[in-house]
Amino acid sequence: MCFYIPQPNEQIAPAVVRTVELFRERIQPYQLVWNDTGEGQAEPLDDVSWERSRRRILEAEPGEGGFLGLWGQTHRVADLLVDYRGLSPVPLPWPERKDDVCVLYLRLPTAYLEERGPEHVHALARELAAELPFSSGYVDFVLCSSSLHAVAALELVRSRYPGVHLTSSGATMHVGTRVEGVHWMNFLGQPVLGELGGVSGLRERLALPGISLQEMSGDRVLITLGAQPEVGEVEADQRLAPYRALARVLEPVLYRRKSMFGHRVPEDLLRWDRRFLE
Incomplete structure (x- = not known):
């Protein structure tokens, strides 16, 4: 699942956070277990870690943008992934990046579709998309x-x-x-x-x-x-x-x-x- 949002991070941050929280809740017992700190390090994703990342996105000043990287048990491509890249401003002032927009990318393993069925995935995607001004x-x-x-x-x-x-x-x-x-x-x-x-x-x-x-x-x-x-x-x-x-x-x-x-x-x-x- 991938959503493109041509608005700056400070405007869409609450919607992005709600979407990610909803995603984490709905996919259980699948779990995102690692959190990218944004400093070249990863830490276990617990309540304290999530709160830091959540506040980092929500409280970013105009011009700062936002970032979120969560993943499943390993870094393998097949695993769960949440990757949010929030920009500010939109559009960016550099000609080579004038077309860049904020992106929320959510990945589920194929096993999830096989276990839950396409109707479930369809309903989940609609529920998540409803939160976002894509x-x-x-x-x-x-x-x-x-x-x-x-x-x-x-x-x-x-x-x-x-x-x-x-x-x-x-x-x-x-x-x-x-x-x-x-x-x-x-x-x-x-x-x-x-x-x-x-x-x-x-x-x-x-x-x-x-x-x-x-x-x-x-x-x-x-x-x-x-x-x-x-x-x-x-x-x-x-x-x-x-x-x-x-x-x-x-x-x-x-x-x-x-x-x-x-x-x-x-x-x-x-x-x-x-x-x-x-």
Whole structure:
């Protein structure tokens, strides 16, 4: 789950803290057990540790931003993760970071989906999203890797699993107010919802089997593709038709990678990002 929020930390901090507390409560008996102190150290996540981190975010002065890093038993990518990057101001004054926004990134292991079922995950995501003034967000089945290993990760899924989303192993802020691809659950707020003709315009263009639209408060909408996330095995590729339909609608507002560590983005990755449009 990932939510992009184009407002400064001091405005959204209470909502972020509520969301993380709700996440911790709802996923039990799964537990986040480590806390990044922000000083290159990690400490056990207990009530005292959480209160320090909570206050650090809530009491940050304008211009300071905020940070939160919580994870499960180990640092393995498959484990639980909460990664919040709060900026102040938004937008930042540096041209190379003008598109950066605040990001709340929440990761659950695949076992959680298998044990609780997609209906539970769907309901959890809706409950968390309701707290946040996002411009966009998503929930999906993902393969995480560092940017340095993204091409190698692509080789694992390209031939058989077009439904899998390739993403970094933590929050990335440079998506701005664009939409990071097509997913199982797609949260849209302003300004992208307005650019797409609002909820009524989306309903008209997405009145297709396998696509559901749910209006949310604050001029936001959730678009869900199917009953569960699809990895898109080639033998069942027809199930990805809703993904292709939504991609055509979202094309004007889709995020396009610009660089990777200051270098040109490999062509293979650019093609993968547009796989539902080809």
